[in-house]
Amino acid sequence: MKKKIAWIIDTTGFVTEEFKAHPDVYAVPLNIHFGTEEFIDDGVDLTNDELYQRMKESADFPKTSQPSAGKFSELYDKLKEEYECAIAVHASAKLSGTIASSTAGAEMSEFKVYAVDSLALSYGLSGLIERGLKLQEQGVDAEEIAQRLEKETANFRNYILIGNLSQLYKGGRMSGAQYYLGSLLQIKPIVQLTPEGELKPIDKVRSHKKAIQYLINHAKKDYEEYGVRRFQIMHGHVMKEAESLKQEVLKQMPEATILIGDLSSSLAVHAGEGTLAFLWRREDL
Template identity: 90%
Template sequence: MKKPIAWVMDTTGFVTEEFKAHPDVYIVPLNIHFGTEEFIDDGVDLTNDELYRRIKESTEFPKTSQPAAGKFAELYDRLKEEYECAIAVHASAKLSGTIASSTAGAEMSEFKVYAIDSLALSYGLSGLIERGLKLQEQGVEAEEIAQHLEKETANFRNYILIGNLTQLYKGGRMSGAQYYIGSLLQIKPIVQLTSDGELQPIDKVRSHKKAIQYLINHAKKDYDEHGVRRFQIMHGHVVKEAENLKQVLLQEMPEAEILIGDLSSSLAVHAGEGTLAFQWRREVS
């Protein structure tokens, strides 16, 4: 007898230890390229320490690429022997072609896959997997779970403090003039994944201290006014700063549950060392 649901995610999400150990969760890694060298974003082929060292030393800016449709087809060929269907949750289609590869792979394999555009990255993606697994435990059918997760994407809230303007500039996401002015004035850009999955700048703050307070103020508002109690801090190789932020937040929000995690390598390539991403979910009223 086949199991009901296989869960599939890519490495733009936050890959928890629980996901790694879960027998029904399958993780498909993106690829990272330094010139002609290619690495798999699995935390083993290229560790975060090695990634940041290479970024600092390399004359070529690293790039990422989504898994090929054939890779997904190979996975789905295996899964259809064991499962009735799969629910695949992927990075925002506005930022990555991974969901398109996943959908094409499912068609090649002729396997039923409910592909969910998370409209997010990092924990915004992983949180949907967690929610889906809980619904499955409650006996909800796959199609209904998929429909619920698609609606759940509207609840995602996020504020991202970019840590390295040089990396944004080298990656072609900031003009030379913006980079020069930003560096000169020590501007801290804050960006956000919008409700339709696009990455947009929403504010510029003139000091790191003010930028941190900006993140705290938005979290405290939803904590006080909407009863949010679970928050996630994702960081780019600055765990001590993430821990310090957590302690400040707990002084402001003593009942909060705050998770800290690394940005995956495939996100760190673009966001830069020192980035802090603050995320949570709030029910849409």
């Protein structure tokens, strides 16, 4: 007898230790390119330490690419022997072609896959899969789970403090003049994934301390008004800063539960070392 649902997450999401140990969760890695060299974003082919070292030293700006439809098809060919269907939660289609590759791979394999556009990155994907697994435990069928997850994308909140202006400059997302002035004035850009799944700058803050308080102020509003208690801090190779942010959050929101995790390599190449992302989900919308 086949199992009901396989769960798919791509590595723009945060692949938790629970996901790694879960028999029904499958992580599909993106690819990272330094010039002609290609690495798989699995934490083994290229570790976080190696990635950040290469980013500092390489003359080539790193790029990412989504898994091919063929890669997804290979996975789905295997899964259809064991599962009735799959639910695949992917990075925002505005930022990555991964969901298109996944859908094409499912068609090639003739396997029923409910592809959910998370309209997000990082824990925005992970939180939806956690929610989906709970719904499955409650006996909700796959189609309804996918429909509910698509609606729940509206609950995602995120504020991202870019840690390394030079990475944005190298990637062509900032002019030389902007980079010079930003560095000179110690401006801290804050960006956000919009409800439409686009990544946009929303503010610029002078000084790291003010930027940290900016993140906390937005979280505190939902903590007080909506009873949000679970938060996530994702960081770009700055565990001490992530821990410091956690302690400051707990001072101001003592009932909060906070998970800390690394930005995946496929996100780190764009956000840069030193980035801090503060994420949570409002359940009451």
